[in-house]
Amino acid sequence: MTNNINLSIEKLPVELLHRIFDNIDAETIFFSIRSVCRLFQSVVKTFDRFILNFQSISKSNFYKLCRSIDPKNVISLTLSNEIPKSNQIFWSISLVYFQQFTRLRSITFHDIDEAQFYTNNLTSICFLQLTSLTIKNLCQTIDEFQSFLLLTPSLTYLKCINGRNMIDGKRWEQFIEQNLFQLDKFEFYFHERRSITEQPYTDLELIIDSFRTSFWIEKKKWFVTCEYDMSSPETIYLYTIPICQSYMNYVSKSETNSLSTYSMIMNNDSSIISKTSSLKFTLNKSLANDIQEKKVTTNHRLFPKVTKLSLQFQKDWPIGIV
Known part of the structure; x- marks a missing residue:
């Protein structure tokens, strides 16, 4: 006796x-x-958890989505300057459109400059329901950015790349404690150019000390590293661990000076770069020495998430080192 089982995706529950x-x-x-069938048209019409990514979208598709998807059914939105024409279209209707995103939980901005925040009146909208905010290639100062963050009091996740005059642990601590009570995870990668001093390492100590309070270490457990490349000590980098950038230019430890609020990770690249997918190596003698040392001291993969690798050879790279 055989059982005839009619398997069809149309029989699946809408949920x-x-x-x-x-x-x-x-x-x-x-x-x-x-467009498959009327049933799917109906199922799509009742779907209320759309994730809209306008980072790379054609002009025609942009218009169709804006006309057809109710903003109330969107929970995540990504905007970018990578496609200028589509971006200009969006910003031309941004204020009206944004005000209709009553269920929006997550926003990601790529390369959005200061003028677009203020010219398009985004600072006049209060995103009370927003829980996740990511801004890459931030162009604002810490004053301007924190003014914008006052509109997002429910954030539980915040990620920001770049920005101006952001390296101040005390100020971030005070702002978060007073305004972002629910913030559970804060990731950042800042760099700042300063005038070269006779004691750049002392500058690192002053910066890292502002992130060594009980708020950062014990309460939030947000650990940071501050460093500079000895070939260009005027640029200071400050980032949370693990590094939240998808791309990284790897520099040999012997060519950098660094301080961290969690010293145990300083010799563990797999912890620092666990989120990095694109990596660039400048192959020189210093890096060769690093590699030889790690062969002896490391028994695990150093860069587990890297899928894209760029190699630049220098004249002092030893022959025979792979």
Whole structure:
């Protein structure tokens, strides 16, 4: 006796289809899945967890999505300057459009400059429901950025790359304690150019001391590293561990001076670069010495998430070292 089982995706509950949609980008859902049949049109129409990524989208698709997807059904939004025309279209309607995102939980800005924040009146919108904010290639000063953060009091996750005059642990501590009570994770990668002093290492100590308070170490457990390349000591880098940038230019430890609030990780590259997917090596004698040392002291993969590697050879790179 055989049992005839009729397997069809159309028999799946709407809730299960919506769970599948959670892992599919909005363009695929709307332009591919929705057009399959009337049932899918209905299922897409009731979906209320769209993740809109305008980082790379055509002008026509942008208009179609804006006309067809109710902003109330969007929970995550990504904006970028990488596609100038699409970006200009979005900013032309940004204020009206943003005010309709009543269920928005996450925003990511790529290369959004200061003028776009203020010219488009984004600072007049209070994102009370927002829990996640990511800003890459931040162009604002710490004063301007913290003024914007006052509009996002419910943040639990904050990530920012670059910015101006951001290296001040005391100021960040006071601001977070007074305004971002729910912030659970804070990731950043800042760099700042300063006038060269006779004691650049002393500058590192002054900076890192502001991140050695009980707030950073015990309460939040947010650990940071501050460093400079000895070939260009005027540029100071400050970042949380692990590094939150997807791209990194790897510099040999012998060519940098660094201080960390968590000294145990200083010789553990796998902890520092666990989120980095693109890595650049400048192959020279100093790096060769680092590699030989790690062969002896390390028994695990140093860069587990790296999928793209760039190599630049210098004249002093030893022949035979791979």
